[in-house]
Amino acid sequence: MTDISVGGVSTHHAPLEVNAPAAQQAAELDGHTVSKSLGTRISEGWNNFTSKISGFFDSVSSKYNDWKQARADAVIERQQDAAKGAASEIIGSLKDGRLVEAYQSFTQLHSVAENLQPENPRAFVSEKLQEAASQLSTQDREAIRLHDFKEDGERLVRDHSAHAVRSLHISEGLVKSGLMSVSDLSAEINFIEDVKSEIPTALKLVKNELKSQALADVRSVSQGLFPVADDGTVNTTRNDVQIFRGDHNETPGEVLKHTGENYLTKGSFENVGGVDVSTKAVADWPRSNINFVDGDRTHNTTNTGGPDEAPAKVAESVAFAREFTGSDEATKVLSSVVHQYGWRDLSSKMVNDDGQVVRLTLAPKEYAFANVHDSDGVRQVDNPGKQVGGAEYTVTKTESGDFKVAIDWELLAVGIKDENGNTVLFDPRNPIHAANTDEEKASGISSALSIQLDGEILISGEAAARGELELLDSSFEHTFTGKLTL
Numbered sequence: 001m002t003d004i005s006v007g008g009v010s011t012h013h014a015p016l017e018v019n020a021p022a023a024q025q026a027a028e029l030d031g032h033t034v035s036k037s038l039g040t041r042i043s044e045g046w047n048n049f050t051s052k053i054s055g056f057f058d059s060v061s062s063k064y065n066d067w068k069q070a071r072a073d074a075v076i077e078r079q080q081d082a083a084k085g086a087a088s089e090i091i092g093s094l095k096d097g098r099l100v101e102a103y104q105s106f107t108q109l110h111s112v113a114e115n116l117q118p119e120n121p122r123a124f125v126s127e128k129l130q131e132a133a134s135q136l137s138t139q140d141r142e143a144i145r146l147h148d149f150k151e152d153g154e155r156l157v158r159d160h161s162a163h164a165v166r167s168l169h170i171s172e173g174l175v176k177s178g179l180m181s182v183s184d185l186s187a188e189i190n191f192i193e194d195v196k197s198e199i200p201t202a203l204k205l206v207k208n209e210l211k212s213q214a215l216a217d218v219r220s221v222s223q224g225l226f227p228v229a230d231d232g233t234v235n236t237t238r239n240d241v242q243i244f245r246g247d248h249n250e251t252p253g254e255v256l257k258h259t260g261e262n263y264l265t266k267g268s269f270e271n272v273g274g275v276d277v278s279t280k281a282v283a284d285w286p287r288s289n290i291n292f293v294d295g296d297r298t299h300n301t302t303n304t305g306g307p308d309e310a311p312a313k314v315a316e317s318v319a320f321a322r323e324f325t326g327s328d329e330a331t332k333v334l335s336s337v338v339h340q341y342g343w344r345d346l347s348s349k350m351v352n353d354d355g356q357v358v359r360l361t362l363a364p365k366e367y368a369f370a371n372v373h374d375s376d377g378v379r380q381v382d383n384p385g386k387q388v389g390g391a392e393y394t395v396t397k398t399e400s401g402d403f404k405v406a407i408d409w410e411l412l413a414v415g416i417k418d419e420n421g422n423t424v425l426f427d428p429r430n431p432i433h434a435a436n437t438d439e440e441k442a443s444g445i446s447s448a449l450s451i452q453l454d455g456e457i458l459i460s461g462e463a464a465a466r467g468e469l470e471l472l473d474s475s476f477e478h479t480f481t482g483k484l485t486l
Helices: 038-095 099-116 121-134 138-145 149-159 161-176 182-222 252-266 279-287 307-325 328-337 384-390 438-442 461-465
Strands: 002-006 009-013 233-238 243-245 248-250 269-272 275-278 289-294 297-300 360-362 369-374 377-382 392-397 403-417 423-425 449-459 471-483
Touching (some): 038 099, 038 121, 099 121, 121 182, 182 403, 243 252, 248 252, 252 328, 252 471, 269 279, 269 307, 275 279, 275 328, 279 307, 297 307, 307 328, 328 461, 369 471, 384 403, 449 461
Antiparallel strands (some): 002 009, 233 471, 289 297, 369 377, 392 403, 403 449
């Protein structure tokens, strides 16, 4: 111990560890360092300063790189937006028939493609056109499909060749002035030639894309009711087609039975020649092709005269039906079943394999004929718009006294409604548009789907004599044929 005297007061201290290194000679109080050597503090301060300087420059470099990348990304994003806008302008111009504008937008799209995907600009152009075409509604697709773009595209190239020539003359002048290299001029020539050759290809691509989408829409809605081949051919026969009725689906026989029962029990009747017959029969028989066959006697209900002669024709038809059935009650029952209502539903309210109604757009009445393409070639159907009025009914009686009602009906459709209610047309001339001329209407429909319905029901004669409707049997066959132009 060392004694130190201060003001006569003596204190005792432990001896210093003089052999310890200077950096370790800081005194400690309750475990905390209270002093360090000057060299240690300078060293630590310098290290801290240099670390901050290095961090500053690293931060500046990082922020600059981030800014540069953000700027590059913004340029690419603007070019992508420009490409998307140009593709949309192409589609919109084609839809409105503005082919010059479509050409101009195409050159813009091609220019952006050279910057964004220089190794394969054509693939980029095709991708953007397909993306734009996929956003079209069915009606817009129909509007574009009306044009044959191949010839229009070639005509556009010819019309704009003068612009290309002027551009080349300017470039040649720049080369001669030493302001453009020969290689740059070659690149300009190649670019112009690429654009000129690409127009018909691009327009054809859009048309094929729309055709493919239209085919997909038809398949999606029909869902197996009538399969469609890739070339638009339809050729199938089914005897299991269901019909939509109210809130559920039924067989054709069930539809006719329930419709007849409804008219028999809840419908209105008119007395014609002393016999009560359904008011539906009174209205429909004169405008329907119904043949009653009773042995060697036949009667057709069609009124071939004017409207004023319809009542007399109805009276004649009811009188024949009364002799045919043998009773007033049976005639009343038969008149509740044999009319257009219910039978019309057998082709207009068919359901697909998913149970959804397939809504067809029927051939307009103003067309003189339609061409139906099938395995037998092309056959012409006159008056395609007659619909159920063109069906032929045949009513006969069996040996046991039951009544057989058969139908032979070909229905023609020129389009089908997709799931959004838009019409996908089979005829590229848009036959349902009022803008078509009388000459076009008279020339007929070039593409139609034929639905041939053949079927019959057997009504109990014994039950009919009691005023009751009893269906003994029924069978129906739907045949779908045609080569749809999509």
